[in-house]
Amino acid sequence: MAKNLDPGKWSCPLPLRSYPNVVLGHGSGGQLTADLIQQLFLPAFRNSALEALGDAAVVAAAGLRLAFSTDAYVVRPLVFPGGSLGELAVNGTINDLAVAGARPLFLSAAFLVEEGFPIEQLARLVQRMAAAAREAGVEIVTGDTKVVDKGHGDGCYITTAGIGLVSEGVQLGPQRIEPGDAVILSGPIGDHGIAVLSVREGLEFGARIESDTAALHTLVETILETPGAVRFMRDPTRGGVAAALNEVAAAAGKGIVLEEEKIPVRAEVEAACELLGLDPLTVANEGKLLAVVDPAAAPAILERMRAHPLGRDAQVIGRITAEHPGAVTLRTSIGAARVIPMPVGELLPRIC
């Protein structure tokens, strides 16, 4: 911290008091990331699209509504059960567009490669990206490659950005969320985080746990068949369902009550989480969807989701409430209730 600078009086609204330097938690998608966004990025870049704080920005261009999103992917190891950095970089950005109600069209890809990284490994990542893009029906139309000196990178980082077209009639936003709305989750949680952790830490959990990385836009299409009934969607990646729903609750100014027994978690993921002392609600997913919908339309939406391969285990996991605005509460199977806080720092670094 600079000398003669009194943090208590400083006008630039930074989380300077507690963190003079960036810590891993600032990239965790939890409270520290939210602090950085609220106290640094929003005041500097201030505009309405950014302030909506969606996974993608929705902007108007010559009468069209475009969704625009970017993510940097830094996962280690580069390849893990069920996927790789390549699939994440494609599917992750597609999903950010999809949950904004957009049909993903085009991706860009910027590679930040460390000197000495094997060309063959780069080629494999690129081929996995190409395959994921083909499968999703999205084109990678522009890119860039920069090489940084040995010791100033970590093999390869990939940043993708994506453009999508928001479908007509779709109006999504936390402000549309009403008490009584149903919270739908598309399937079992925690697979991605545990899959990455298992190879990183050399853990064996009996059954092989695979990342759920997948492009969610066709699942989203089934949900948006009744566009008016859908209030808001989000894909619970870093920080898991806990971070995503805390953001939703805060942005909507409403409470969320979850039913623990409704939340699908694979037995092997549950076991791994218990062993590691992790709450599956805070573990990252890369192919799951949260949707807040009109309760009257929930049964039909669930039915359509369950007919889709990525939504077979979809469940209504909770409800929006007028009480406790901003809070996410979990009702356990024995009737107790506990608050699910926003994850503060870094649970599992470099998870996506």
Place this chain on the structure above:
Amino acid sequence: MAKNLDPGKWSCPLPLRSYPNVVLGHGSGGQLTADLIQQLFLPAFRNSALEALGDAAVVAAAGLRLAFSTDAYVVRPLVFPGGSLGELAVNGTINDLAVAGARPLFLSAAFLVEEGFPIEQLARLVQRMAAAAREAGVEIVTGDTKVVDKGHGDGCYITTAGIGLVSEGVQLGPQRIEPGDAVILSGPIGDHGIAVLSVREGLEFGARIESDTAALHTLVETILETPGAVRFMRDPTRGGVAAALNEVAAAAGKGIVLEEEKIPVRAEVEAACELLGLDPLTVANEGKLLAVVDPAAAPAILERMRAHPLGRDAQVIGRITAEHPGAVTLRTSIGAARVIPMPVGELLPRIC
């Protein structure tokens, strides 16, 4: 290289024979970058927008022509005379959209920050980005922050992507270039590369040399007032004018003859280049424009460019020829001619 793999027979078209690992030159914007694009990215991602190899892709979305571009910015030091990583990340992507004939509208920004990076430095970069975006009239509408472990980054890298709207009537492409066309350069070259190099190497060149970082889209607007007369544009960044024009010559299948005495270079940049044994034609710029135009319209375009603060020193620096397709030749003031090759590797690493 994997065992049992005969590079001579390998079907995957990689530059494997000469470079099993990534070297700094693969990010230089020169021949090695071109090899990576031609032999790795294009075969994997194959699509018409990417194959056009513009600084931005031009894609169609619901009847609109959008320009879409991305760049990773890794310059060191973070701040240099005349600019910083923040201005480069904004202006560089704006320029890639502008030379595609698009009006830049929206940017995304992905930050890759190393653990331990001072929040204050991050805040300064963000504020410089915000100022550059405001000045250019472009909004930064979406973003992402990832933190990598100490020792796996270099303070802060920024990847931006941008969306622009291609103006009606604008049809740009190397295939539109004809023999006799005029090659216009908007002003003196080499300022950015030499400015960065001077602080990095602690060199003193007498006069202070500042980066030319600037957003070129309003200059491009003056050029596009006669859209039919403009064949192709490019901003000569990494690899300088030499790399940009070699790409143009190769893509157009035409020759380019430059007049040395017409190419503006500041005396102090010229002196620094002589001292360092660099050719100013290969040094990076961040606020210069190359335009290939109908020779009949060149005088009027030059006049409009010179009325713009960023085009005051604009010159016709050469002509397109039918001879020597793919080659860039320089005629010196004493009448000799030399071929300007594509820069091969890394002249100045981490320059943008």
